[in-house]
Amino acid sequence: MSVAAGSRVLDLASSFGRPAVPLAKELPHVSISATDLSPASAPLVHKYAASQGVTNVIAQTVDAQDLTDFSSNSFAAVTCSYGFMFMPDLDKALQEANRVLQPGGLLVATVWAEVEKCHNMQAFQGLAKALMGPKFSFTTPWPITDPHELQQHIQAANFEKVTCAEYSHNFQYPIDGFVRLLIGPHSQLKPMLDKLQAAGNNDIYQQAAQALKDVCATHGWLQRGAGVVHLNNTALLFTAVKT
Structure with missing residues (x-):
């Protein structure tokens, strides 16, 4: 992911710090905000970051469906790895992700099939x-696995250029x-x-x-x-x- 130096990236549902910490290591001149609903997440992120020698990650307890801690148009990118599928209000989470992104900002998300x-x-x-x-x-535990339905939810949150690729782990x-x-x-x-x-x-x-x-x-x-x-x-x- 290409992000300009000095930019900010928001990671939702970070859990213990993926992809927040690897991104921070790859993008040392970018500030990464790692967020998760669980208060147990932040110490895990800090521990993982320290083990990788990463200092540009800030871990916070935040609900992805309510990002009022962050200003509108403040992030160059928003990432969410296997998180959106667990959120009770997917549309609200996507709308909030859109709100905090800068115009032209990138959303990157993964869900299980x-x-x-x-x-x-x-x-x-x-x-x-x-x-x-x-x-x-x-x-x-996730209600939506159809890629076309997910694309519709993303588009409804005022995103464009929506792409979907299937891959295997x-x-x-x-x-x-x-x-x-x-x-x-x-x-x-x-x-x-x-x-x-x-x-x-x-x-x-x-x-x-x-x-x-x-x-x-x-x-x-x-x-x-x-x-x-x-x-x-x-x-x-x-x-x-x-x-």
């Missing part, structure tokens, strides 16, 4: 059904690391697992770990001898320009 193209979510789905039964109702995890990712302390499944454990199933976490390994093996993602899981996730990359 549908579950059928995301092995991570298929694994999550398979694990939930293995634990709760085949009738377990599963919905993706190939991941390799040690299987134990993937287990921690899906059933560890920050997993979306943790409340359900804790509830089952409180109801008397003291071995639920061990059962979940084995069930996840079985799901990965059934799909052909897990090389049991090597203990490595190979996953492919499809994502959509959007770019747009403020009118």
Whole structure:
């Protein structure tokens, strides 16, 4: 991404600092504002930035649907990596991104494609059904995966030159690391697992770990001898320009 020296870039839903910190390292003469709704994010961003020797990142607790902390027309670019799909009011978030962008400013955003193209979510789905039964109702945490529908939302927020490109992420995890990712302390499944454990199933976490390994093996993602899981996730990359 090409941004003039002295400009500002706003990263939404930064989590622990991606892409904010890598961008700051690539663009040392640009100020990056890393924002996330969770107060836990800012310390993680600062830690990540320090580990990379990056000093041009400012981390703040900000709701992407309410960017009143920032003036209109104040950023050369807005980035959002896998964040818009979780926002209750997508249109408001896009409108706010447009407001804080300078005329001609660039929006860059990524979202996951549908579950059928995301092995991570298929694994999550398979694990939930293995634990709760085949009738377990599963919905993706993101409501929109159709690129044309997303383009319409972006255009409705007064962006132009909207582009969409599909690309694949190939991941390799040690299987134990993937287990921690899906059933560890920050997993979306943790409340359900804790509830089952409180109801008397003291071995639920061990059962979940084995069930996840079985799901990965059934799909052909897990090389049991090597203990490595190979996953492919499809994502959509959007770019747009403020009118």
